[in-house]
Amino acid sequence: MTAQPQPVPDSALIERMMAGDEAALSTLYDRYSAMLFGMLMRILRDQQAAEEVLQDMFLQLWRNAAQFDAKRGSLPAWLMVIGRNRAISRLRGRRDREVLEEEEGDYANTFASGQNIEDEAVRAELARNISAALEQLPAEQKQAVELAYFEGMTQSEIANRTGTPLGTVKTRVRTAMQTLRQILG
Amino acid sequence: MTSAHANPDDLDLYALGALDGEDKQALESHLHACPHCQQQLAAARQRTALVGLAAPAVTPRPQVKSALMDKVQAEKRSPAPQSDPLKTRKKRWGLRFSFGFGLATALLAFATYELAKQDLGRGRQLKQLQAQIAQDAAALQAMGQVTGAPDSAVIALLQQPGGPQGQAHVLYNARMGLAVYSGQIAPAPADKSYQLWLVPASGSPVSAGLVDANQQNGAVVVRLTPGLAAKAFAVTLEPLGGRPQPTGPMVLVGATS
Numbered sequence: 001m002t003a004q005p006q007p008v009p010d011s012a013l014i015e016r017m018m019a020g021d022e023a024a025l026s027t028l029y030d031r032y033s034a035m036l037f038g039m040l041m042r043i044l045r046d047q048q049a050a051e052e053v054l055q056d057m058f059l060q061l062w063r064n065a066a067q068f069d070a071k072r073g074s075l076p077a078w079l080m081v082i083g084r085n086r087a088i089s090r091l092r093g094r095r096d097r098e099v100l101e102e103e104e105g106d107y108a109n110t111f112a113s114g115q116n117i118e119d120e121a122v123r124a125e126l127a128r129n130i131s132a133a134l135e136q137l138p139a140e141q142k143q144a145v146e147l148a149y150f151e152g153m154t155q156s157e158i159a160n161r162t163g164t165p166l167g168t169v170k171t172r173v174r175t176a177m178q179t180l181r182q183i184l185g
Numbered sequence: 186m187t188s189a190h191a192n193p194d195d196l197d198l199y200a201l202g203a204l205d206g207e208d209k210q211a212l213e214s215h216l217h218a219c220p221h222c223q224q225q226l227a228a229a230r231q232r233t234a235l236v237g238l239a240a241p242a243v244t245p246r247p248q249v250k251s252a253l254m255d256k257v258q259a260e261k262r263s264p265a266p267q268s269d270p271l272k273t274r275k276k277r278w279g280l281r282f283s284f285g286f287g288l289a290t291a292l293l294a295f296a297t298y299e300l301a302k303q304d305l306g307r308g309r310q311l312k313q314l315q316a317q318i319a320q321d322a323a324a325l326q327a328m329g330q331v332t333g334a335p336d337s338a339v340i341a342l343l344q345q346p347g348g349p350q351g352q353a354h355v356l357y358n359a360r361m362g363l364a365v366y367s368g369q370i371a372p373a374p375a376d377k378s379y380q381l382w383l384v385p386a387s388g389s390p391v392s393a394g395l396v397d398a399n400q401q402n403g404a405v406v407v408r409l410t411p412g413l414a415a416k417a418f419a420v421t422l423e424p425l426g427g428r429p430q431p432t433g434p435m436v437l438v439g440a441t442s
Binding site for chain 1: 193194197198201202203204205206230231232233234235236237238239240241242243244245246249250252253254256257258260261362378380388389391392394395410411412413423426427428429
């Protein structure tokens with residue numbers, strides 16, 4: 001039996017990028033582009049727009065690799081947050097989420113170390129668990145979480161969109177997030 | 186909220202972007218002074234980010250990666266052009282923009298100081314002002330990058346026949362993906378918004394966000410996709426909040442060349 005080669009850690013690839021190694025960027029793109037593009041497509045529902053955001057994110061990663069502190073955070077989670085913010089800003093014509101908050105690299109230092117999703121198998125299993133968890137939520141809870149995550153709505157906006165009292169929406173979102181928190185750890 | 190730690194539910198909702206109103210303000214006030222909850226928020230951010238994994242992975246077209254790697258190669262090969270035909274005009278605009286932001290920042294700093302003197306209980310107002318100052322300072326930094334770059338361009342946006350009166354300028358650097366907008370237009374109707382667009386050499390217009398009618402003394406810095414060649418910039422009148430693609434009449438237009 002032959003042991004599977006271990007994937008090169010994100011932290012090592014980041015260091016190589018900082019030294020100008022384009023192959024490291026290529027590896028990170030291959031590792032995370034499908035995950036990110038799926039999310040971007042879900043938010044934007046526009047292939048060209050999603051492609052532009054995706055390319056822009058990796059170009060920013062290349063230019064600002066030094067901003068990311070791999071010891072203190074998860075690169076895919078950082079990419080997911082930035083990608084989501086950019087996509088929602090574009091979707092809603094809002095600049096407030098994206099204009100300057102990414103620039104200083106603060107995000108990189110605000111993430112606690114979490115689940116290791118550098119490994120594709122771990123990532124795939126986590127994705128299955130999250131999808132399953134969302135499917136198991138009552139329909140109205142699932143809708144509330146999806147409106148918040150994929151359309152960037154606040155609780156008040158969800159209440160307006162669905163014609164539901166704000167208090168009810170708050171309860172739905174909180175309950176849903178409690179369930180997801182148990183799964184996501 | 187000031188003595189006890191934040192509710193984990195609130196942290197999750199804040200990380201998700203769903204918290205609003207007084208709940209959000211109260212949490213932000215608490216976070217400001219609580220390192221423990223700041224750490225908990227970090228974990229919540231990572232956790233909620235992963236909700237996006239529920240969207241099925243989709244492999245992008247190979248051309249996307251090719252274009253990305255081409256841009257990376259191009260950036261490594263070619264530094265910014267040295268010719269600087271726009272230097273004089275840019276300097277003037279740079280000073281004007283910088284003055285506007287500098288003045289705004291100084292006023293906000295003074296207001297913050299005065300509030301601090303008058304009433305410590307106005308912590309919420311202070312925090313909002315501090316956030317505004319930080320945003321302006323970061324905007325100023327981004328603006329400095331654009332005005333100082335030799336490959337930035339100034340585009341004059343002119344009013345259209347039959348449209349509202351107005352005039353604006355955009356400082357744009359395609360390599361950085363940064364645009365700085367400043368201008369003044371007749372006020373929009375209450376149910377409408379002015380929206381700025383980058384019109385690329387090919388393809389659909391790209392939203393650069395909403396702009397206020399009077400943006401004369403407080404320029405807006407917009408981050409766009411780097412490398413996007415602009416044929417023109419335009420301001421349109423859109424339904425309140427803007428639209429993903431232009432639907433209303435063009436109010437101001439300016440070509441890049």
